[in-house]
Amino acid sequence: MEQKLLLSSQLSVHNTLCEVTLNSAALSWRPRGDNTHKRAAGRRYGPLNAAGSQYVPVCEIISVQETEEDCASTGVGKWQKVPQTPVESNQHAFTVSYVERTQKHRWRCGEVTLHCTDRTLCLQWVQAIREQLSLLTIRPKRLLVYINPYGGKHHGKRIYEQKVAPIFSRASISTDVIVTEWANHARDHLKTEAELKKYDGVVCVGGDGMFSEIIHGLISRTQSDSGVDQNLSDETLIPCSLRIGIIPAGSTDCICYATVGSNDPVTSALHIVVGDSQPMDVCSIHHNNTFLRYSVSLLGYGFYGDVLTDSERKRWMGPARYDISGVKTFMSHRYYEGTITFLPADENVGTPRDKLPCRTGCNICSLPSADKQGSRDEESVSDTDRKGVWQVIRGKFLAINAACMSCACPRSPKGLSPSAHLADGTVDLILVRRCSRFDFLRHLLRHTNKDDQFDYPFVEVYRVRQFHFTPRYEETNSELDLREADGSGRKRFFSRICREHPACNCSLVHSSWNCDGEILPHAAIQVRVHCQLIKLFARGIEEHSVFEEPYPLSAI
Numbered sequence: 220m221e222q223k224l225l226l227s228s229q230l231s232v233h234n235t236l237c238e239v240t241l242n243s244a245a246l247s248w249r250p251r252g253d254n255t256h257k258r259a260a261g262r263r264y265g266p267l268n269a270a271g272s273q274y275v276p277v278c279e280i281i282s283v284q285e286t287e288e289d290c291a292s293t294g295v296g297k298w299q300k301v302p303q304t305p306v307e308s309n310q311h312a313f314t315v316s317y318v319e320r321t322q323k324h325r326w327r328c329g330e331v332t333l334h335c336t337d338r339t340l341c342l343q344w345v346q347a348i349r350e351q352l353s354l355l356t357i358r359p360k361r362l363l364v365y366i367n368p369y370g371g372k373h374h375g376k377r378i379y380e381q382k383v384a385p386i387f388s389r390a391s392i393s394t395d396v397i398v399t400e401w402a403n404h405a406r407d408h409l410k411t412e413a414e415l416k417k418y419d420g421v422v423c424v425g426g427d428g429m430f431s432e433i434i435h436g437l438i439s440r441t442q443s444d445s446g447v448d449q450n451l452s453d454e455t456l457i458p459c460s461l462r463i464g465i466i467p468a469g470s471t472d473c474i475c476y477a478t479v480g481s482n483d484p485v486t487s488a489l490h491i492v493v494g495d496s497q498p499m500d501v502c503s504i505h506h507n508n509t510f511l512r513y514s515v516s517l518l519g520y521g522f523y524g525d526v527l528t529d530s531e532r533k534r535w536m537g538p539a540r541y542d543i544s545g546v547k548t549f550m551s552h553r554y555y556e557g558t559i560t561f562l563p564a565d566e567n568v569g570t571p572r573d574k575l576p577c578r579t580g581c582n583i584c585s586l587p588s589a590d591k592q593g594s595r596d597e598e599s600v601s602d603t604d605r606k607g608v609w610q611v612i613r614g615k616f617l618a619i620n621a622a623c624m625s626c627a628c629p630r631s632p633k634g635l636s637p638s639a640h641l642a643d644g645t646v647d648l649i650l651v652r653r654c655s656r657f658d659f660l661r662h663l664l665r666h667t668n669k670d671d672q673f674d675y676p677f678v679e680v681y682r683v684r685q686f687h688f689t690p691r692y693e694e695t696n697s698e699l700d701l702r703e704a705d706g707s708g709r710k711r712f713f714s715r716i717c718r719e720h721p722a723c724n725c726s727l728v729h730s731s732w733n734c735d736g737e738i739l740p741h742a743a744i745q746v747r748v749h750c751q752l753i754k755l756f757a758r759g760i761e762e763h764s765v766f767e768e769p770y771p772l773s774a775i
């Protein structure tokens with residue numbers, strides 16, 4: 220559809236006189252008299268549109284500013300005095316900052332300076348572009364920022380101050396910043412104190428654990444404000460209205476990586492500035508009718524639970540703790556016995572073995588919820604129809620993993636479940652049965668390359684909406700109800716069992732659940748997915764490569 224022309228002038232860009240136009244979709248410029256549709260002014264700033272002009276979509280303009288006299292911009296972020304050419308001898312100019320795509324889904328702040336013959340024209344352009352930006356009401360204006368100074372390599376504060384705050388200020392976003400002073404500071408502040416009405420979003424600077432604090436605070440606050448009891452496992456939870464931004468400064472940063480495509484603070488800041496919105500599923504975890512935690516990435520029993528338990532003692536090592544504990548846990552080769560019951564997802568949402576990953580604008584995540592959950596009532600399905608009917612699997616497992624999203628991260632670029640969806644209302648259940656050390660290693664190594672980690676006879680995968688896990692020792696010894704047991708009580712009990720079974724690898728030994736990087740106190744759990752309970756300042760991973768056009772050309 221042809222866009223209405225808002226402003227058109229002859230301005231100079233990078234020493235070349237250009238026809239510059241603004242419509243509600245884009246700012247475009249093309250050297251005057253150039254009909255080749257090939258050549259563009261000076262360096263290339265972005266893709267060419269259908270008319271052969273360079274353009275910046277309005278929705279990717281970060282800001283526009285009148286350029287200081289005697290100054291001209293010569294490159295991204297660098298301001299310096301440059302020799303004048305005839306066409307730029309007039310110093311009235313304005314600079315447009317915009318999103319520039321680079322490699323591996325990273326975004327940068329690009330700049331283009333346009334020179335005008337007089338100041339009135341210059342101000343007219345600045346005002347016209349600002350008016351268009353003011354129509355983008357999805358962009359946040361006021362943010363509440365929490366920084367964990369101890370996440371990852373302890374660089375959170377510096378990353379925010381040096382890389383993120385200047386971008387927010389350039390985009391005229393105001394912020395209230397809280398540097399956390401203790402674990403769960405951000406969660407409790409959000410739960411009870413924060414004046415959420417003042418903000419358009421919450422930003423966390425840290426890793427997956429810090430993100431987990433933020434969602435626990437926001438989800439609990441939203442439920443208590445609406446009178447919903449999160450202890451009731453079949454309660455319908457109220458979605459959170461505030462979007463959450465993640466500035467990655469942790470050890471795994473899997474939630475950021477899997478929703479943006481990189482763990483780069485500048486990229487994340489720019490997704491916040493343009494006001495992206497990505498809905499996300501959240502799993503609630505209960506033990507009987509007691510709420511334990513929420514999870515958005517990995518819920519892992521066995522291998523990943525044991526890695527986490529071991530790595531918590533090595534927190535001082537920073538991100539390297541996971542590598543050391545990973546190798547140690549792999550060598551111990553412990554397996555665990557138990558029963559998993561699960562409610563399979565409707566076939567509309569695909570299977571974990573699909574080859575189509577979840578990407579920006581994903582068709583499966585965009586299905587109406589009735590189509591995702593199936594229109595049939597569970598009760599009314601005949602026994603022969605397996606869909607909607609709880610299934611039971613018993614066995615000895617090296618790992619039981621539930622991935623609500625791909626869990627892609629720098630250690631595993633396609634993730635634990637490469638085609639899991641961010642917002643389809645399902646979780647991928649990955650059961651790794653007892654196998655040889657060599658086979659388990661082959662399976663683990665496939666998390667780091669392109670091969671299919673599910674293509675082994677000892678690995679089973681299911682896309683599910685709910686599941687329950689009961690470890691064997693809780694099934695066989697009803698008197699051993701560990702619900703009320705504290706950590707020390709459990710330890711005594713299990714060390715007794717281990718002494719009685721000195722050969723372990725003992726199948727009676729318990730593991731713990733790794734819930735987004737936090738250890739859960741119970742082994743027997745009930746898990747349910749809440750479709751699109753939260754929203755992030757993200758858009759999922761973009762499909763196109765750097766040099767492809769991000770927008771349909773006809774729209775520009």
Ligand SMILES: Nc1ncnc2c1ncn2[C@@H]1O[C@H](COP(=O)(O)OP(=O)(O)OP(=O)(O)O)[C@@H](O)[C@H]1O
Pocket residue numbers: 366367368369370371372398399400401402403404424425426427428429430432468469470471472473735736
């Ligand atoms: N001021 C603080 N002092 C101590 N701990 C904190 C503080 N603020 C937050 N935390 C806790 O620090 C833990 C780890 O934080 P974070 O997730 O940011 O880093 P990480 O564990 O290194 O990274 P990842 O979760 O990506 O592996 C979280 O459980 C969080 O609750």
Ligand SMILES: CCCCCCCCCCCCC/C=C/[C@@H](O)[C@H](CO)NC(=O)CCCCC
Pocket residue numbers: 426427428470471472473516517523526527541542545546549626628630631635663664666667733734735736737
């Ligand atoms: C012999 C060694 C083989 C190594 C195999 C590598 C496989 C890597 C898969 C990584 C999957 C990460 C899933 C994300 C989990 C996060 O919620 C959690 C908190 O940040 N991180 C970990 O538990 C950190 C988990 C780190 C595991 C190593």
Ligand SMILES: [Ca+2]
Pocket residue numbers: 500622623624639640641642643644645646
């Ligand atoms: Ca999902």
